Amino acid sequence: MRLWEMRKLLLVWELLDHQEAIMLAGLAFKRKWQQKRKAEGKPFDKPNIVTGANVQVCREKFASYFEVELKEVKLREGYYVMDPEKAVEMVDENTICVAAILGSTLTGEFENVKQLNELLTLENKETGWDTPIHVDAASGGFIAPFLLPDLECDFRLPLVKSINVSSHKYGLVYAGVGWVVWRSKEDLPDELIFHINYLGSDQPAFTLNFSEGASKYAVELVLCLFQQLILLPYSFINIDICCKIALNKSYTMPTDVQHIALLRVVIREDFSRSLAERLVSDIERLKGNGCAPRPHYLV
Structure with a gap:
């Protein structure tokens, strides 16, 4: 079994936490969209991102900090996640991506990424757009592959270009360890990666935070080498x-x-x-x- 159906381990960035992962994944989508619009001679000053109103505040931060319009699909009684049909209706030529959530902060529910992929594929075919999908799997990224291996919510879906996960939610690592995984090298613009000559070797960097302690990454690496991925939830509340x-x-x-x-x-x-x-x-x-x-x- 491969986590999130990664046939090739091409680009994985380990970051301060999943909020930084969301920021950087969104920035990659924005830059890719801008590059395409510039090449076509079209305006590139009004990007937007489509997501559900159940989105975490870090998505709102991304929209504000990086000047991207946030289009939110409203929730309704009995349906507390993003409706794929309504999400696709909000997509236009300025949409950098549609962000789905695998494990809503509010209810823990998984959004229907497969249906979103199917509807968005049809929309792209009809309009000539190339709107991709990002999966925020901070909560469900280490649950779905093991408990729901047949659930298509990852790179098995062609439009899913990046996935972020939060490894510290599952124990055995210090708090504040997150990953963002891109489908291929082409999905992360090289102009966003800085190459630093430090301690005698080239170190590519794509982060918002420059320097931090390495202890949590060392612990995670050792445990991964010993293949000891165990789910250990948080402290028990009396x-x-x-x-x-x-x-x-x-x-x-x-x-x-x-x-x-x-x-x-x-x-x-x-x-x-x-x-x-x-x-x-x-x-x-x-x-x-x-x-x-x-x-x-x-x-």
Whole structure:
């Protein structure tokens, strides 16, 4: 099995975290789009990116910092991820890419990347555009290949040009380790890569952060060499604390479904069924006392 169906390991950049990965992947899409527009003698000053309203704030940062219009597909009751059909409807000649999420921050759901690829392929054929896809797999990048190997959400889909993942979410590495993987060398403009002659060798660099400690990368390298990829979730939150948290909203959904409040509980691998039943029971009890809204469970 190959992670994300990488037939050739061409370009993998290990970065400060997945937010930096998203920034750099977006910058690569913008530069590729600008190069194409310049070659065609067309305006290249109004790029946009299409994504769902469930996007994390780092996507908004990218749009603001790098002057790219952010087009968000609104969510609706009962459908809390980007609708592929509505996303493609928002695409135009200035769209640098459509960004899909594999593991929404709000609900953990996977967006339908395969359907998005199919619809966008038809749109590109009809219009003559070449709009690509980026997959933000910060949360699901190390889950789908192992638990859902038949789920087509990676480089098996022709329009997927880059994928970012967050390795520190799965244990065995220090917090703040993220990757961005490009489909091929051609998908990352060479003009964005700086070649540094440092310590006697050429070191290509494509980062926003120049210098940082190497300890976390060394640990990850050693563990990868020993092939010890183990899923170790975060620290366990005491069950009583969880029930108290249920009295408050962790966060609310985006515009149009902002009346829905979410409580996210992070648990350890050894969180038992009996503890899960206690948690649900306590939330139901709080709901019965009028202290908590009607829960909607997403596993």
